[in-house]
Amino acid sequence: MRHKILIAEDEADISRLLSEILEAEGYETLRAFSGTEALSLIEREEPDLLLLDLMLPGLSGEELLEKLREEKRCSFPILILSAKSALDDKVALLKNGADDYITKPFEPQEVTARILAALRRAASAGPSRQQPEMLVYRNLKLYPDSRRVLVNDRELSLTAHEYKLLHLFLQSPEKVYSRERLYELVWEGGYYGENNTVNVHVSNLRRKIREADATQEYIQTVYGIGFRLG
Ligand code: CA
Numbered sequence: 753m754r755h756k757i758l759i760a761e762d763e764a765d766i767s768r769l770l771s772e773i774l775e776a777e778g779y780e781t782l783r784a785f786s787g788t789e790a791l792s793l794i795e796r797e798e799p800d801l802l803l804l805d806l807m808l809p810g811l812s813g814e815e816l817l818e819k820l821r822e823e824k825r826c827s828f829p830i831l832i833l834s835a836k837s838a839l840d841d842k843v844a845l846l847k848n849g850a851d852d853y854i855t856k857p858f859e860p861q862e863v864t865a866r867i868l869a870a871l872r873r874a875a876s877a878g879p880s881r882q883q884p885e886m887l888v889y890r891n892l893k894l895y896p897d898s899r900r901v902l903v904n905d906r907e908l909s910l911t912a913h914e915y916k917l918l919h920l921f922l923q924s925p926e927k928v929y930s931r932e933r934l935y936e937l938v939w940e941g942g943y944y945g946e947n948n949t950v951n952v953h954v955s956n957l958r959r960k961i962r963e964a965d966a967t968q969e970y971i972q973t974v975y976g977i978g979f980r981l982g
Contacts (some may be wrong), residue, residue, distance in 0.1 A: 755871055756780045759786035760790035760816070761833060762808050766856070770803060773860045774867070787811025791819070798828075801871060803863075804850070805833045817849040827871035833858075887922040889981060891965050894922050903964035913938055913955045917950075921971060921981040930978040954979055 757774055761767040762785045769780040784790035784795055788810035794802070800953070806813035817830065832853035842919075851870050854863055887894045893902045899915055901908045910918065916938045920929065931950040954971060961970050972982040 754778060754780045755800040756782065757801045757867065758782045758790060758793055758797070759803045760784045760787065760808060761803070761805040762786060763805075766805075766833075770863065773863055773905060777864050779867075785809075787813065787816045790816060794820070801829060801867060801874075802827055802830045802853060803833055803854075803867075804830055807834075821849045829874045831870055862942060873912060887919075889922055889925060889970065890968065892922075892961065892970060894919060903961055907962050907963045908964060910957070910960065911953075913953050914960070914965070917953060917957055921979070925981045927979050928974045928980040934978065950979075 757779050759767055759770050759774075759781055761770065761783070764785075767783050767785065771783055782793055782799060784793050785808075787808045790802070790804070790808070791811060793799070804813045804816065808816070811819070813832065813834075817832075820830070828849040830849065832850045833856060834853060835856050851873070852866050854866055874949050885895065885897065885960055887896070891904045894900070895902075896919065901910055901915065901918060917934060920934070920937060921927075934950050934954075938953075958969070958971055970981060972980055
């Protein structure tokens with residue numbers, strides 16, 4: 753799967769340059785031109801890495817970093833982009849929230865090398881570092897290590913796609929996923945278009961859960977948007 757990199761940089765030329773460099777290396781890029789825009793893209797798109805300029809309108813890079821750290825949403829590496837002169841004051845901040853920094857002006861090779869290194873570190877630290885032994889929602893328990901799902905202590909027999917869907921919902925119980933987003937995350941690529949795949953799998957998943965717990969619905973349809981736990 754292609755890594756998705758969010759570029760938070762308000763200078764259009766630099767943003768475009770970074771995007772070209774990274775797309776040429778095979779990354780998918782998203783661009784935000786203010787801190788607030790970056791925050792909403794993080795929510796919506798779940799990037800694999802954030803390239804963050806410190807001097808941003810709306811919410812500054814420092815404020816965004818702090819916000820992500822406070823809300824424990826730094827599950828992806830953050831690389832700071834900064835002019836060399838501004839860097840000295842930022843060292844303490846970087847230590848607390850960022851993974852690395854790139855000074856402007858930068859060489860394309862330096863940017864791609866640092867990104868590659870940060871993504872490798874993140875991959876080797878792995879999801880296992882934060883992955884809990886068990887996710888619980890009402891009468892449902894999911895064990896990521898063994899990929900087992902129990903409802904009322906009865907084991908469900910799920911397909912790989914059904915398991916992945918349920919795992920996603922349990923990881924972010926408040927989150928509403930669109931069908932397109934679920935398709936992207938669970939089927940990893942391909943064009944969603946008009947197909948009905950997600951609906952079919954969600955309804956199979958519901959049926960299997962219902963067979964073990966008929967008293968309540970675990971996956972809600974959010975009209976016009978998609979699905980969430982609830
Ligand atoms: Ca700037």
